[in-house]
Amino acid sequence: MAGTNTREVLPGAGELSGGPLIVTEDAHLLDDLLRLCAAAGAMPEVHHGPPAARGSWERAPVVLVGDDAAARCRGTVRRRGVMLVGRDRGDPDIWRRAVEIGAEYVLRLPDAESWLVDQIANAAEGVGRPALTVGVMGGRGGSGASTLACALAVTAAGSGRRTMLIDGDPLGGGIDILLGAEETEGMRWPDFAHSKGRVGGGALEESLPALHGLRVLSWGRDDEVSVPPQAMQAVLAAARRLGGVVVVDLPRKVDDSVAEALTQMDAGLLVVPGELRAVAAAKRVASTVGTMLPDLRVVARGPYAVGLDEHWVAQALGLPLVGDLPVEPGLRAAQSGGEPPGSDPRGPLARFCTAFWDLADTSGGADGAAAAFGTGTP
Numbered sequence: 001m002a003g004t005n006t007r008e009v010l011p012g013a014g015e016l017s018g019g020p021l022i023v024t025e026d027a028h029l030l031d032d033l034l035r036l037c038a039a040a041g042a043m044p045e046v047h048h049g050p051p052a053a054r055g056s057w058e059r060a061p062v063v064l065v066g067d068d069a070a071a072r073c074r075g076t077v078r079r080r081g082v083m084l085v086g087r088d089r090g091d092p093d094i095w096r097r098a099v100e101i102g103a104e105y106v107l108r109l110p111d112a113e114s115w116l117v118d119q120i121a122n123a124a125e126g127v128g129r130p131a132l133t134v135g136v137m138g139g140r141g142g143s144g145a146s147t148l149a150c151a152l153a154v155t156a157a158g159s160g161r162r163t164m165l166i167d168g169d170p171l172g173g174g175i176d177i178l179l180g181a182e183e184t185e186g187m188r189w190p191d192f193a194h195s196k197g198r199v200g201g202g203a204l205e206e207s208l209p210a211l212h213g214l215r216v217l218s219w220g221r222d223d224e225v226s227v228p229p230q231a232m233q234a235v236l237a238a239a240r241r242l243g244g245v246v247v248v249d250l251p252r253k254v255d256d257s258v259a260e261a262l263t264q265m266d267a268g269l270l271v272v273p274g275e276l277r278a279v280a281a282a283k284r285v286a287s288t289v290g291t292m293l294p295d296l297r298v299v300a301r302g303p304y305a306v307g308l309d310e311h312w313v314a315q316a317l318g319l320p321l322v323g324d325l326p327v328e329p330g331l332r333a334a335q336s337g338g339e340p341p342g343s344d345p346r347g348p349l350a351r352f353c354t355a356f357w358d359l360a361d362t363s364g365g366a367d368g369a370a371a372a373f374g375t376g377t378p
Contacts, residue, residue, distance in 0.1 A: 024066025041200020061123035139282025151342030162244025274304030
């Protein structure tokens with residue numbers, strides 16, 4: 001491809017897909033840059049010199065100029081995001097050529113490969129507000145945390161928010177079942193378990209099963225797969241860069257991967273049934289989780305034992321109260337019919353979740369969401 005004398009535009013480049021602009025005639029350098037773009041999930045546009053099309057140089061999110069093409073790029077419009085890329089570490093004139101084309105960075109491969117992949121991915125995905133990321137976990141087993149996580153994701157997607165639901169509990173049975181997505185085509189955690197470097201947000205989103213207006217990352221149906229902390233970090237970071245909303249269903253047991261996930265949460269919701277034993281179990285969960293996630297809040301769930309209510313539960317745990325998780329009649333029957341929790345916009349569960357998201361939007365993120373129920377620190 002690099003051996004021709006005409007300009008080359010890879011498929012999709014004319015659609016302004018957000019990929020970088022590559023300027024080089026060095027076939028080996030081009031192969032390396034294409035490989036790094038693929039790792040970043042970006043589709044580049046390739047030229048041998050400054051593009052003839054008006055505005056292509058200016059509109060590209062990042063411009064990668066091979067050292068062989070620096071002379072041909074003199075006189076181009078000065079802009080940010082231009083990088084001069086070469087291999088010769090002993091060439092002192094590379095800095096002069098960088099100044100002549102207005103390059104912000106001088107990169108030498110292979111040393112700068114990891115850093116360059118990050119920059120390409122950032123540029124291709126844009127720089128915007130990261131996703132509001134909420135973790136949901138149970139104070140004890142069977143508390144309904146997965147149901148709430150699913151309902152939060154469904155209502156967020158139903159309101160037009162870009163939404164991703166991530167199942168962080170390998171022993172939870174698969175949150176995709178609650179969505180009715182267990183047979184939907186797409187990648188699962190086993191496909192990402194060995195991810196160590198950066199995961200492209202767009203590539204992640206496109207690879208996951210899509211249902212009810214959201215994307216879901218769940219577990220396979222085979223043997224249990226361990227997700228290392230590096231893979232958890234890479235996947236969650238990619239999801240957050242997309243913006244919108246990310247909901248993570250988390251287990252009560254905190255291992256290294258769960259600890260990594262907690263560091264990326266904006267807020268955590270601890271679902272606690274209104275029973276003394278459940279509150280005692282939730283205290284142990286909260287004491288561990290709270291050291292890694294400062295914004296941890298309670299969602300109490302009835303029916304309550306005699307003398308208990310949602311305020312008592314929150315006060316006993318010493319955590320802010322989001323509210324009382326409402327009971328939704330017919331929820332199991334609806335799920336059997338393919339309707340996930342939160343899919344009925346008039347149902348009490350959907351109204352609870354909608355109020356949470358609305359206040360999160362208007363009150364500046366997750367910190368304002370608890371105000372939806374007129375609550376605060378007990």
